[in-house]
Amino acid sequence: MFSERLDTSRITIQRSLKWVLVAQAVLAALLVLSHLQAQWPPGAGGNDALPSGPTTPGDQVRHYDPSRSFPDFMRTPAPSTVKIPGDMPPRLQFEVIDRGELGEAIFLKGRISSGDAERFMSFLASLEEAPKVVSLHSPGGNVSEAFEIGRSLRAAELDTTMLPGLVCLSSCPYIFAAGVNRSASKDAAVGMHQHYYDTPGYMPVFLAVEEIQYGQGETMEYLIEMGIDPGLMVHSLNTPPKEIYILVEDELLGTRLATEILD
Template sequence: MQLSAAIQDRVHAFLGGNPDEAVLRWIFRSAVMVTAVALAADLAGMNGWIGRPDPAAEVRRDTPSPDLPSLLPQVPLPAIPDGDKRLTPRPQADGLMAKPMTFELVGGGRLMATGTITPGISEAFAAEIAKRGDYIKTVVLNSPGGSVTDALAMGRLIRDKNFATEIESGKYCASSCPLVFAGGVERRVGDKAILGVHQVAAVGHAGAVPRDEMNVAQNISARCQRHLGDMGINLQVWVHAMETPHDKLFVFKPEELKSLNLVTTAAVPPAAAPRPVPGKVRS
């Protein structure tokens, strides 16, 4: 833009009538004033005294902040087909199933293990085996699952003792219970029995860092995979577990039980309720 002739004359007159030092002082004071005005504007904007544009307003709500790590996986999990009848709501345990697991030795060398795998129950199981191991041939499971650590210990002890495992017709073994079932040298599942899995969950304490809980869950998952592999189970079983939300249950079809080597032999046909062994009481 061209300055008017009058303004140009005034500027020339000012510069001509002032020594160099005075001109420099004038320039310095002008720069200081401009800087002060800019700092005041920034301060007012930071404290909300005046409006200022918000760069975040241009970012979509579902776009993660580049400065903060996302707490959700960035890689999409495999989708589970809608309407898959194997994916069912996780059963809510009640009655005996909601109580800590109990053990009862009945005829035919069958140890009935019924109820929730609560923390520390593997020690009670080991004590039961120590007392009655000579009589036990098969551990019969009916459980909604529970403590993964205890389930792993129970499954390992079953394998060490060369016991068989079984799920009777119409009964179920869910969540961590299949880890116990996997320990059997022979594994049988009755007609209409349910064997199902889902994701493991790390139960953290208040104030726990999310990534620490994730480390715990990943460590548990690795132990479960190693256990299944050691027991001769196809690791596709654990893939199904990791694909299934914790509030759901992936139920294996009969042909899958065989193809994944979860089942090694046909189940014994349903029979009359077995009688407890005389002199043996429930633990």
């Protein structure tokens, strides 16, 4: 039985890697085309016709605006027990919140910036008795910091949750992935897109592609470490940085990014 589970897992990872490699080839081609973008007329290559409003299966791509705390694709406002600022904080803020019958949780809100992982570990160490659940509300940000926060969260054996009306976008799902148990409300939004790589314009294309592939390798390694199907990356690799792909329930559960969907 154990051997069968290993074989099934191996097949799933092999299938996922196949699609990830295909997506990487497409990404490399797009990178070459980006060098020609300055010669295109204004607006060429963009998608200004994206719909707004709540997403449905098959209609899951929206504009990405990291400054907005409540994007227009959200259906439900955050619960009254959670104080959401009008604009996203420029870096992560940490606090302990009372969720009523659900008990206390550590609440992370804001963009993920350089130094936030160290600040989070200091915050955890300062708590006399830390809650066992981490709730998230973030548009993402620095990927390496998200990995560090996630690994410290997993080492502390904490769970993660997405409450109604809250978002976890871009690199934030890597923190969500680190929970031992990972629950998401049907009225929360978990979304992904391509990592943004600020490569110099003078860098040869082959070196830029090499840097991107190295970053994607690190991401795959992290997801596998957390027990997540690396095929999740297909959704991010297929979505440009200025757009966001909102995962539906079947995708959250099928990739094991979420272990439970809450009403």
